Amino acid sequence: MSNKPFTHFLQHMRQQYDQGIIRENDLMDNPLHYFEKWFKEATEANTPEPNAMDFCTVSNNKPSSRIVLLKGVDERGFVFYTNYDSRKGNELIENPFVSLNFFWQPLARQVRIEGEISKVSAEESDQYFKTRPRESQIGAWASPQSTVIASRQVIEDEIVRYTEQFKDVEVPRPPHWGGYVVKPQRIEFWQGRLNRLHDRFLYEDSPGGWMVFRLAP
Numbered sequence: 001m002s003n004k005p006f007t008h009f010l011q012h013m014r015q016q017y018d019q020g021i022i023r024e025n026d027l028m029d030n031p032l033h034y035f036e037k038w039f040k041e042a043t044e045a046n047t048p049e050p051n052a053m054d055f056c057t058v059s060n061n062k063p064s065s066r067i068v069l070l071k072g073v074d075e076r077g078f079v080f081y082t083n084y085d086s087r088k089g090n091e092l093i094e095n096p097f098v099s100l101n102f103f104w105q106p107l108a109r110q111v112r113i114e115g116e117i118s119k120v121s122a123e124e125s126d127q128y129f130k131t132r133p134r135e136s137q138i139g140a141w142a143s144p145q146s147t148v149i150a151s152r153q154v155i156e157d158e159i160v161r162y163t164e165q166f167k168d169v170e171v172p173r174p175p176h177w178g179g180y181v182v183k184p185q186r187i188e189f190w191q192g193r194l195n196r197l198h199d200r201f202l203y204e205d206s207p208g209g210w211m212v213f214r215l216a217p
């Protein structure tokens with residue numbers, strides 16, 4: 001099926017990027033520190049949901065990706081929370097190698113991360129779960145994430161059931177819900193520049209520490 005007007009429209013969309021440059025001198029030894037600096041700048045530039053990241057898994061040699069929210073960065077890597085029994089949760093059992101991708105449109109910046117994933121401790125998941133609004137806590141019990149359901153009513157009924165079950169008590173963390181941390185092996189910082197001649201710097205983990213390379217745009 002061809003859709004010529006739509007294709008024509010897409011082919012004529014053009015955006016020039018000239019919001020900034022990466023100077024080699026500005027790079028930091030630790031890419032997680034540089035990430036934190038960029039994250040702060042993305043926030044200051046009013047990037048909508050700067051912590052929203054594309055999260056890609058590969059299972060049976062087939063990739064799949066979805067957006068999740070970054071909820072922590074420390075020396076271990078990048079933390080987010082989800083349902084361990086979801087599609088992504090099952091894919092991770094088979095293959096722990098994943099990628100993350102941030103796009104901060106107001107700054108014409110992209111950060112690509114590749115690494116290995118593991119679960120955070122139950123205590124850490126408990127702690128974060130406690131900070132979530134009660135409605136989200138109940139939602140974590142009510143939704144069998146990624147499974148086929150007959151109607152929205154199925155979830156509405158589960159919400160009613162768990163709201164009743166946890167009436168007057170603190171909602172405990174469901175055992176199937178918790179955090180993952182992605183330990184980065186490669187982190188690429190991409191700054192869009194004029195005429196598609198972007199700046200790209202790749203940090204690669206090596207036995208001697210982080211190595212940095214400039215990549216062609």
Ligand SMILES: Cc1cc2nc3c(=O)[nH]c(=O)nc-3n(C[C@H](O)[C@H](O)[C@H](O)COP(=O)(O)O)c2cc1C
Nearest residue numbers: 052066067068069080081082083086087088089146
């Ligand atoms: C902006 C945004 C933020 C999201 N944040 C999360 C999140 O932090 N955790 C999560 O499990 N799903 C989140 N989702 C939903 C996921 O994209 C996805 O639909 C869900 O995790 C099921 O994915 P799966 O079937 O591949 O396991 C978010 C979606 C969007 C658009």
